[in-house]
Amino acid sequence: MRLRGRVAVVTGASRGAGRGIARVLGEEGATVYVTGRSTRAGGSPTGRPETIEDTAEEVTARGGTGIPVRCDHTDDAQVRALFDRVRAEQGRLDLLVSNAWGGYEREVRIEPCWTLDxxxxxxxxxxxxxxxxxxxxxxxxLLTDTRGGLVVLTTWxxxxxxxxxLYYDVAKTAINRIPVGLAEELRPYGVTAVAVSPGWMHTELMDLTPEQAAQTESTEFVGRAVAALAADPDVRRHSGxxxxxxxxxxxxxxxxxxxxPTSGFWEQYARDLGKEHVSGTEC
Known part of the structure; x- marks a missing residue:
């Protein structure tokens, strides 16, 4: 329970990586605000059955406190309201996991740029x-007022x-640049910013054979990475x-x-590049 007493927000947590991260944070004792657009009352924009309430209940069942909050992270008013609520209810924010990503609502195909929609x-x-x-x-x-917190952006x-x-390459490259600027701007307040990239994850959206599934990572693997960072007193060395x-x-x-310790995904990726290994800055 390394994160007991910590307050976290995990965005896009009704399914996938966000859900896996929220589960692990709950297991570590954190209070987790679980956000997303999929609710029991309103359904899901993508037609999926998973909801933020489901995730919040799993957080609580594992020993933390799960709080579902419907939030469309493209809507400024809703995002403001989310953090106003966290401030009013908790008075602090120790961990932000910015995970919401709408790019997978359509399949990301390898194809010539002139055919992209x-x-x-x-x-x-x-x-x-x-x-x-x-x-x-x-x-x-809220992070700067709390001081000593952590921002994690999930990425590729x-x-x-x-x-x-081309679209995906440019969008993810831009996201990977966000921690660089955040590290500079938040350093005076003791806040760390880092991007974390899982490999090929087995999410609810994927129908895989047992052989294919054996090559994937669980969504809780990235959750364990986030928890390890959040519990590290020297996490600032990763900032940016x-x-x-x-x-x-x-x-x-x-x-x-x-x-x-690995699905073998990045090792195969390194072999494809003709390298012995790859780091996060090379992938």
Whole structure:
């Protein structure tokens, strides 16, 4: 229960990485505000059955306190209201996990740029890059008042190698730049900012064979990475960087829920690049 007494906000937590992160934070004793657009009363914009209430209940069942808050992170008024509520109810914010990302509402295909649909770009920018920026911007006053906190942005560690989808490559590269600026602006307040990249995760959206599933990471693997960072008294050394989950697993000594320290995803990625290994800044 390393995070007992800590207050966290995890955005986009009705499913996927956000849900896995919230679960682990609950297991560590944190109070977790679980945000997203999917609720029991209003349903999901994507038609999925998972809800923020489901995630919040799992957080509480694991030993933390889960608080569901419906929030569309593309809407400035809703984002402001979220952090106003956290301030009113808790008076502090120790951990922000900015995870909401609308770019996967459509399949990200490897295809020539001239065949891409600009509507998909709009999703990646509005419900991805802009949502991240808006969320950290509205959380910043509470983080700076609290001092000593942590901002984690979930991402994909694109770098020199081209992803293959121009929209995705540019959007994720821009997101990976956010911790650089945040590290500079929040350093005087003792707040750390880092981007964390999982590998190929087995989420609720994926129908995989057992062989395929064996090559994936669970959504709680990235949750363990976030928890390790949040519990590290010297986490500032990571500020402004992009780190893969397997890098953090090696550093902090945690494994995935199946006991493995890695799915082998990044090792295969390194082999494809002709390297012995890759770091978060190279991927």
């Amino acid at each position: 600009p509507a998909h770009l709009d999703l990646m920018l509005a419900a991805g890059l802009r949502a991240h920026l808006l969320t950290v911007q509205r959380a910043a006053p 560690a694109v770098g020199e190698p081209y992803h293959g989808n 960087s992009v780190r893969t989950v397997v890098e953090l697993a090696a550093e902090y000594g945690f494994t995935d829920v199946n006991g493995r």
